[in-house]
Amino acid sequence: MTGLGPLNRGTGIAVWRQIAEWIRTEAAAGRFVPGMQLPPEMELAARFGVNRHTVRRAISVLTNEGLLRADQGRGTFFAGRAVSYPISRQTRFSEILAGQGYSPGGRLTGAGVEGANEILAAKLEVPAGTPLQRIETLRVSGDTPVLSGTSWCELTRFPGLAADFAETGSFTQCFTRAGLGGYARRETRIYAERATVEDARLLGIDLGSPVMVMEVINEDLEGRPVQYARSRVAADRMELVVRS
The missing domain is CATH 1.10.10.10 (Winged helix-like DNA-binding domain superfamily/Winged helix DNA-binding domain)
Known part of the structure; x- marks a missing residue:
């Protein structure tokens, strides 16, 4: 506290x-x-x-x-109202929380480089084996963890992604630094699971409690995927609002 x-x-x-x-x-x-x-x-x-x-x-x-x-x-x-998190073409974690009076933040919890397997290659529309930058993050409201996630981006396109996120805590700022003119949400898939040991550790929730899982693809202004992410959300801390 x-x-x-x-x-x-x-x-x-x-x-x-x-x-x-x-x-x-x-x-x-x-x-x-x-x-x-x-x-x-x-x-x-x-x-x-x-x-x-x-x-x-x-x-x-x-x-x-x-x-x-x-x-x-x-x-x-x-018990109060959960954070309302609209899912739309312009979903931005920091802007959404700040707009509701919360104090958003993010920190890097892990990073690495790996070759794209078949699933990641399909999501990012790159050949299998393409070097990807993997970063693991924890997004918070004040001091309270809300969302933990893993993201993959092409290493050659975003070579400084891990260092930039460690400094800024914002994907939007990372992409801007890399020269990306803008990006939008192409797809969001949402489903429920039970909290794992890692969820309990990162999110500060009980083992086995509900978590929402979001699989996200973001694309640049030309429709080319720039980021694939899988995030796990403490279910009672956020309500997802789907907008067309």
Whole structure:
């Protein structure tokens, strides 16, 4: 958790109200998103230097407001509206989240070069064996992971992709640096699976919980594929809206 500062006990504002306001502020900044678990009462009490009853009162108020929900035997979770993620020709992760008041970001979690197998060659419309840059990424809202993905692009066309994404956290900026005049979504395939061990680690979700899988092809302005990606989304943190 970030943004945790000392309570101001000289303002006349009840301590539990200050704790509740801090949680609201963190959620508004995108550091907490729907489906994310609130730290246990004991941990919050220790961090704020208060007793558990004080924390419990703040949580109770936020639960009544609908910001939090209590799952018996599991803990307290953020319940609010999931991020609305339109799927269209101009789908852009950072722009979509920023437009809804969230704080988007991304980081590189892995990279490598590999020859295109038959599936990747068909998706990118290149000969089998063509060198591809593979990058693995984690996209976040504030400090909360929302989407993990793997992307493949032609190495000769985007030789600096991994380094550029590590610096910018944005595919749009990466493609601009490579001289791509623009790109659009050609195709999105969506299906559901259960969270794997890797999903649980990267997305901070329970093993076996639902994830949405998106397979995406982006193309340049001439209709040539520039990126094939497979992404895994925490199902309760994002709602996909398909637009024609």
